[in-house]
Amino acid sequence: MTLENLALIREIAASVDDPELPHVTIGDLGMVRSVEHEDGRIRVTLTPTYIGCPATEEILADVRSALAAADIDADVEMVMSPAWTTDWITEAGRAKLRAAGIAPPAPAGDQPTVMLDLPVACPRCSSRRTRRISDFGATACKAPYVCDACREPFESFKAL
Ligand SMILES: [Zn+2]
Numbered sequence: 001m002t003l004e005n006l007a008l009i010r011e012i013a014a015s016v017d018d019p020e021l022p023h024v025t026i027g028d029l030g031m032v033r034s035v036e037h038e039d040g041r042i043r044v045t046l047t048p049t050y051i052g053c054p055a056t057e058e059i060l061a062d063v064r065s066a067l068a069a070a071d072i073d074a075d076v077e078m079v080m081s082p083a084w085t086t087d088w089i090t091e092a093g094r095a096k097l098r099a100a101g102i103a104p105p106a107p108a109g110d111q112p113t114v115m116l117d118l119p120v121a122c123p124r125c126s127s128r129r130t131r132r133i134s135d136f137g138a139t140a141c142k143a144p145y146v147c148d149a150c151r152e153p154f155e156s157f158k159a160l
Pocket of ligand 1: 122125126149
């Protein structure tokens with residue numbers, strides 16, 4: 001295996017779609033941590049997004065089958081440390097989230113240390129006149145909002 005092949009393996013792993021976010025790949029979310037040789041094996045490590053996101057097993061299975069389809073025999077594992085942060089979402093990933101009507105999270109560095117509920121910009125009209133409808137989203141990762149300017153409901157990623 002050459003370095004070039006490792007880059008190809010990373011590319012295949014990164015192109016797997018996130019099961020919960022249509023058109024957004026796990027590469028867009030910054031989940032692919034490393035692709036390396038270890039004791040004659042290829043080891044791919046991924047970092048799950050939000051703890052408690054039920055999609056973790058599905059993502060592992062999807063990456064394994066994408067690699068198997070390319071005839072690549074690799075160990076695919078989740079690593080929990082360092083923990084994933086929304087800062088790892090790529091610019092392309094943020095653009096795709098907006099296009100899918102999901103407000104991308106503000107960079108975690110911009111978050112106040114005291115958790116203030118800053119208004120989230122509406123992904124459709126960019127208005128900040130939005131409010132959270134409830135604390136419980138469809139998944140552990142997203143919170144439901146409604147925009148008072150265009151009256152559209154949308155989901156926002158919780159910044160981590
Ligand atoms: Zn709006």
